[in-house]
Structure formats: C-alpha cells, structure tokens
Amino acid sequence: xxxxxxxxxxxxxxxxxxxxxxxxxxxxxxxxxxxxxxxxxxxxxxxxxxxxxxxxxxxxxxxxxxxxxxxxxxxxxxxxxxxxxxxxxxxxxxxxxxxxxxxxxxxxxxxxxxxxxxxxxxxxxxxxxxxxxxxxxxxxxxxxxxxxxxxxxxxxxxxxxxxxxxxxxxxxxxxxxxxxxxxxxxxxxxxxxxxxxxxxxxxxxxxxxxxxxxxxxxxxxxxxxxxxxxxxxxxxxxxxxxxxxxxxxxxxxxxxxxxxxxxxxxxxxxxxxxxxxxxxxxxxxxxxxxxxxxxxxxxxxxxxxxxxxxxxxxxxxxxxxxxxxxxxxxxxxxxxxxxxxxxxxxxxxxxxxxxxxxxxxxxxxxxxxxxxxxxxxxxxxxxxxxxxxxxxxxxxxxxxxxxxxxxxxxx
Amino acid sequence: xxxxxxxxxxxxxxxxxxxxxxxxxxxxxxxxxxxxxxxxxxxxxxxxxxxxxxxxxxxxxxxxxxxxxxxxxxxxxxxxxxxxxxxxxxxxxxxxxxxxxxxxxxxxxxxxxxxxxxxxxxxxxxxxxxxxxxxxxxxxxxxxxxxxxxxxxxxxxxxxxxxxxxxxxxxxxxxxxxxxxxxxxxxxxxxxxxxxxxxxxxxxxxxxxxxxxxxxxxxxxxxxxxxxxxxxxxxxxxxxxxxxxxxxxxxxxxxxxxxxxxxxxxxxxxxxxxxxxxxxxxxxxxxxxxxxxxxxxxxxxxxxxxxxxxxxxxxxxxxxxxxxxxxxxxxxxxxxxxxxxxxxxxxxxxxxxxxxxxxxxxxxxxxxxxxxxxxxxxxxxxxxxxxxxxxxxxxxxxxxxxxxxxxxxxx
Numbered sequence: 158x159x160x161x162x163x164x165x166x167x168x169x170x171x172x173x174x175x176x177x178x179x180x181x182x183x184x185x186x187x188x189x190x191x192x193x194x195x196x197x198x199x200x201x202x203x204x205x206x207x208x209x210x211x212x213x214x215x216x217x218x219x220x221x222x223x224x225x226x227x228x229x230x231x232x233x234x235x236x237x238x239x240x241x242x243x244x245x246x247x248x249x250x251x252x253x254x255x256x257x258x259x260x261x262x263x264x265x266x267x268x269x270x271x272x273x274x275x276x277x278x279x280x281x282x283x284x285x286x287x288x289x290x291x292x293x294x295x296x297x298x299x300x301x302x303x304x305x306x307x308x309x310x311x312x313x314x315x316x317x318x319x320x321x322x323x324x325x326x327x328x329x330x331x332x333x334x335x336x337x338x339x340x341x342x343x344x345x346x347x348x349x350x351x352x353x354x355x356x357x358x359x360x361x362x363x364x365x366x367x368x369x370x371x372x373x374x375x376x377x378x379x380x381x382x383x384x385x386x387x388x389x390x391x392x393x394x395x396x397x398x399x400x401x402x403x404x405x406x407x408x409x410x411x412x413x414x415x416x417x418x419x420x421x422x423x424x425x426x427x428x429x430x431x432x433x434x435x436x437x438x439x440x441x442x443x444x445x446x447x448x449x450x451x452x453x454x455x456x457x458x459x460x461x462x463x464x465x466x467x468x469x470x471x472x473x474x475x476x477x478x479x480x481x482x483x484x485x486x487x488x489x490x491x492x493x494x495x496x497x498x499x500x501x502x503x504x505x506x507x508x509x510x511x512x513x514x515x516x517x518x519x520x521x522x523x524x525x526x527x528x529x530x531x532x533x534x535x536x537x538x539x540x541x542x543x544x545x546x547x548x549x550x551x552x553x554x555x556x557x558x559x560x561x562x563x564x565x566x567x568x
Numbered sequence: 569x570x571x572x573x574x575x576x577x578x579x580x581x582x583x584x585x586x587x588x589x590x591x592x593x594x595x596x597x598x599x600x601x602x603x604x605x606x607x608x609x610x611x612x613x614x615x616x617x618x619x620x621x622x623x624x625x626x627x628x629x630x631x632x633x634x635x636x637x638x639x640x641x642x643x644x645x646x647x648x649x650x651x652x653x654x655x656x657x658x659x660x661x662x663x664x665x666x667x668x669x670x671x672x673x674x675x676x677x678x679x680x681x682x683x684x685x686x687x688x689x690x691x692x693x694x695x696x697x698x699x700x701x702x703x704x705x706x707x708x709x710x711x712x713x714x715x716x717x718x719x720x721x722x723x724x725x726x727x728x729x730x731x732x733x734x735x736x737x738x739x740x741x742x743x744x745x746x747x748x749x750x751x752x753x754x755x756x757x758x759x760x761x762x763x764x765x766x767x768x769x770x771x772x773x774x775x776x777x778x779x780x781x782x783x784x785x786x787x788x789x790x791x792x793x794x795x796x797x798x799x800x801x802x803x804x805x806x807x808x809x810x811x812x813x814x815x816x817x818x819x820x821x822x823x824x825x826x827x828x829x830x831x832x833x834x835x836x837x838x839x840x841x842x843x844x845x846x847x848x849x850x851x852x853x854x855x856x857x858x859x860x861x862x863x864x865x866x867x868x869x870x871x872x873x874x875x876x877x878x879x880x881x882x883x884x885x886x887x888x889x890x891x892x893x894x895x896x897x898x899x900x901x902x903x904x905x906x907x908x909x910x911x912x913x914x915x916x917x918x919x920x921x922x923x924x925x926x927x928x929x930x931x932x933x934x935x936x937x938x939x940x941x942x943x944x945x946x947x948x949x950x951x952x953x954x955x956x957x958x959x960x961x962x963x964x965x966x967x968x969x970x971x972x973x974x975x976x977x978x979x
Contacts, residue, residue: 164699198639228609254663288575
C-alpha cells in the first residue's frame, strides 16, 4: 500500500476528552476515530488490525470444530423475559428501542437467549449433539462510563461461542479444548507471555468460571497469584474457602492490575431450562441440553495490545496482527525506484511512505503507527547493495543485503 | 465440509408468517433463521453465501481505489440535526435509543453525516483529495412493514461507499468508474443479464441518480424501458419532460417489475455544506467538497438472487457465490472412501452428505440447498472409473471419468 493513497494521516493531538493512552495513540496514528464517548470508527489501518485478530480467532475456533454463524443485534423481549434478563433492574446495560409498527426491541449485549432458542429448531435428539457455534458480531452495551478507549466501549466486536452438549462429560471435553484454543489465540496475537487463565466467579451453576487476564498497569481488574503463577485468582474469588481449596495463604499471594481479554463459562442449564432446549436421549428420555459460553472481545483485545506494548514513541504491534509488516522509506532516485517495485510485489505487507514529506517526519510516523519493521532504502546504502532494517520493538537497526531483504519479504 | 458436522438441517416447513418464497427456501434449507419479522440470523450456509458476495464487492471497490473502513452504528443526534435528518418527520425509519448516562442516540440507517464529519479531520487541502471510502456495515431501518424476506429487513448488511472530490469533473470520473464496478459486481454474482442501470430521481441537487434494478416478478419497483433496453427508467422519472429528453414516447415503453440492488448518487454539496467539509483550493480559496454516495445492500442482493433463480425444487445459487460448489453423495463402500478423500482435499468447495439418510432424501436436500453441482459416487459407476455429475440449474446429468472430476475439483 502506498501511504499517499490512504486518506488518513497522523495527527498531532487526540481529542481532549480521550484519557486512555492507547486510544490517544490509535487516534493520532489514524487507526480509529472517536465518534463519541465509548463509540469508535475503525479506519483502514485499524480495520486491518482488527481483521487480523478476528482471523486468528476464527482459525482457532474452526480448529476445535465450531461453526460460524451471525445473529441479529435486534432482539425480541419475549425471549429475554423467559430468563429474567429483560428488565433494566436485572440487566442494566440494555439499549432499548421501539418498532414503528409497535413493540419494544433490545440491542443484544450478548446472545445466550437467541442462540438457545435457535437451537430448539435443530436439536431434537442426542444424535444432533454436540453443537458448537460462534460468531463475530457487534454487541451493544449501555455502559454508564466509558473511559478506556477501545478497551471498554458501548458498541464493540465480540467473538461469542456457545456449546450444546448431551452431558457434563462431553461439555468438559469441549471446555478443555476451548481453554487450549484460547491460549493459542493469545499466543498468536502476541499476548501469550503476559496472559493468565484465572479462576473467576462461577455464578449460580458452576463453582468457577475462567477468565483470561493480561497483566496491564491500567487494567480495570486485580489478579492474585502465587510465586510461579500456577494459581491465578480474580479478586472476587479470593475468599477463605477458595484459598483453603488451593492450599495457599492470602499473605503469600501477590497482586497485579490486569485487563480481562476473554472468559469461558459453564452455563449448565441456566438458559436451556427456562427456554426449553431439550433432547431425546439414547434411552428415550427427555433431557435438558448442557451449555457453555466462550467470549473474546475482539476490539477490546486490540485495545489491550495497543496499551500493553506502546512506548513513548507510539504503538508497537506484534507482527501477526500489524496492519502491515514493513514500513518502507525511500531516499533518492534509485531508492524510490526499488521501494516502488517492492511495494508493487507485496502490497499486503508493505506500507510505502511515498509522501512528499521530510524523512524525519516519516521516521516519526513509522514509530507512531507501530509497524514492526522499518526499512530505509537510500541511494547511499543501495550503492553497497544494502538497506537499513530497524525493529520497532527493540529499536535495533542493522544493514541487510538486498538478497536478505528479498528473502524476508517473500516469507 | 461434512454435512454431518453442521448443526443445521433442512426443514419441512418455513414459519407460517413467512410469505416471500426465497425466504421460505432460505429458512427450509438452513441458510437463515427468522428472529422476528424483518430480522434474520445468517446460519453457516447463509453466512458463507453472504461473505462470498461481500468479497466480490470488496474486490471491485478496492480495484477502483477505494479504502475500506468501518463506522459505528450508534449515532450522535448533533450531526444529523445539522442536515435536518434527525427528526422523525424528516426521516421516518430511525431506531432511537437512550444513553444511560443521558441523551438520545440513533442507530445509523445510512452514514453520510458521520463520514462527512470524519473527513473534516483528514481533508484540509486540495492535496488531500480525492478520497474514496467504503464499508460493510450493519444498517438499521425501522420499516413499518417487512414482508420480503431478506430483501427488505430492519437490520441488514450494506456496502456503502462515499466519494469526496475537489470538483464536479473529478467526481464524474469516479462516478463513471463506480458504474463500471457495479456492473462487474452484478456480472460476477450472477445477475449480469437481468440487471439494468436505470435513471432514478436525483433529488434536489442532481438531475438524475442511478439505480441498478434486477428484473423480478415479485420486485417492489416497476421499470420502464424501450425495445433494446438502452433506456431504462424508474417509475418516478417517467414524466413528460424526461421522456422528451430521451426522445421516447410513453406508449413505446414496456414495463416490468424489478428489485433495486444498488444505487449511485451525486450528492454535490448536500452534506458537505451543512456539515462544513471544506478545503483550500490550489489558488488558496476555501471551497466545499463535492460528494457522491454508492450503495449495495449485500444481504438484499443475496435475497434477490435466491428469489430470482429458485425453482420448484428449491434454491439455485450461481457458482461464484454458492456456499459450496459441489454436493457429493456417496453410495457403497468404495464410493464412500473416495468421497471422503475428495472432501478432505477440498473442504472449502465440497459439501459431503455423509449423513445416515436415504439417498432420495440426500437428492432432495441437494436441490433445496441449491448447490451448483451434485456428484454421485457409487460403487456401480466407480467400477467403470466414473461418477455421475448433475447441474442444479439445467438439471443435466452426465458421467465423468475420475480424471475429469479431479481436474474440475482442482480448478
């Protein structure tokens, strides 16, 4: 991609009401636009990053046998009344609206009710089980406050997956597969080292649920862990009986701020029972479907990554999710010619800064945007058949031969 | 894909309140689920079809130099008040809602206002122009009635593109490119022969806009055309002065029902003026940006295709957008072994009906789902190194050698 062809450019300032550092950088680098508090647009660079994260999650969900679908945002209150989640007293983040033909509608903050209801059409017998289905879908949540940039917004992209099993055993098997798939997702998006599976409150039906928490100084949560981090607990489960169970003492636990980047939950019969999702078992008895749910806030993960790795010069994207891998700056006639040819060959991975701008400005923008590798192709180094290569994360620079560069670009 | 691994299955009946034939088939074949009137979920087969249409549109928009972004559904009334499109008297299809922090919000039925406002950040000088940007985004429209299945819904996927130019000449150049891109889209999705670019009402600022209308008996619109269809008019422009301009007489025009599948519109200064989107021209004068907009309802196009080609046995998908290209039915041990190997090699194009079901049922389901080619691999034909090939659209069947089949699958 030639930068001159893109409509965005880096901005000197973020909006004054934007307090999250990651959001300030994301706005200044042209990744997102703030529509209003808690509502953001994804501009071309931001959308590419978001889609890269989405694709990694999709591959991992497909790999454990889940099927992709896409449900509606508009919701019929009837379904949610059956589970007592329609009233604002029970769920205080609904956006509600009205049909001009008459009647109230809601904007889905999550999808347990409609997908459980949908499955009543397709699950009749034990032969139809298990079912694993997921979607990438825009959720709406009427948050009272929104001040963490794209980490907590009123409209956001979520991957939500639901499992439907005949019994607890089959459920546990899939639940374990989902745990492993989630770990692979965090590994691949670059959060592997600093993300922990934690024990969290299980609600009424299960002892624990699990969250995935990324260590982050500005995170909204606090996690507690023992020396080797083999036990990591959410704050709400740091209770005498839980500590006893794990054989740890409160005074031996350390704490750290963290941001939740996913959760997996054994729902048991919480939704299938009130909505009547039943099946005929092998021995002809009617049984209720055993459910689980598995969420990752895709735009939230992007925000956490932005926040986690940013430095005083700007964003730093892990290679797997960066909108482009290489930022090329050309100096001189021969340099420009080579750079232009390389971009033509690799338009999906190279962002060529072909703007009529000072080299210093280009260096600063490359750093603000956080593209993993900067390549400077100048007449001077070209004379020696070499180019300058810089790593955004470490700041290291080195000279590469043209042959080495070509080999890297073709990977 | 193995059909036994998918949670959907064909249904004997569609909901009683579903009157559109295409929607009845889409529901019965497991492509969509009706959440409520005018609101549908896209199930795995339907989502694949929708994504295939989306990808064709994306490629054609990228090819004319447009950049993809994604804006929010939630809208701040302030922007829409500036163009007089907030009040329900002016725009009667708003879904409106309220922030718990206080204040009214709307769900975007279209995006002229927010994208014009966004561009104020990036367009300052003639050097920043032109800009062409598009998105695939879920629109919300509070339609009073919804009875055409996924052809007219209250929540739908739309590709909306906007152009920002320094002057009318640059605008006209891009407008023409968009016309050609739209024609390529309809060609590629299989609607080329029966879709016409029509003259439609241009509103206050332009003499005409253009629509793309597909001939369709159940279409909501009526188009008027001359003998060779070189002139095709929407009903609202069949007026004495327009007929004079084109040199045709009303009595020489034929009419036909049609469904709108896209529109392109010269907006001129309609939004840039009230929202203050200006730029410094080459000679230092402040000028207003010249705008255009270009829409395709992606889910609507899918509905029109479903309606257009369906026959008394079910759906008939054009090859380019079908969720899978080949539906394989295996009979006997050797047939099953070969079918299973082929599916493993081509899981993205083959739907293997490996269910424990009667062959007659499999034939009927293949037809209902509208997969373009059905391949029957039976021990009997295998003995002669052949398979049976059937074309869903024409009904023709023939025997292929295994070598011929392999060559087709590898294309």
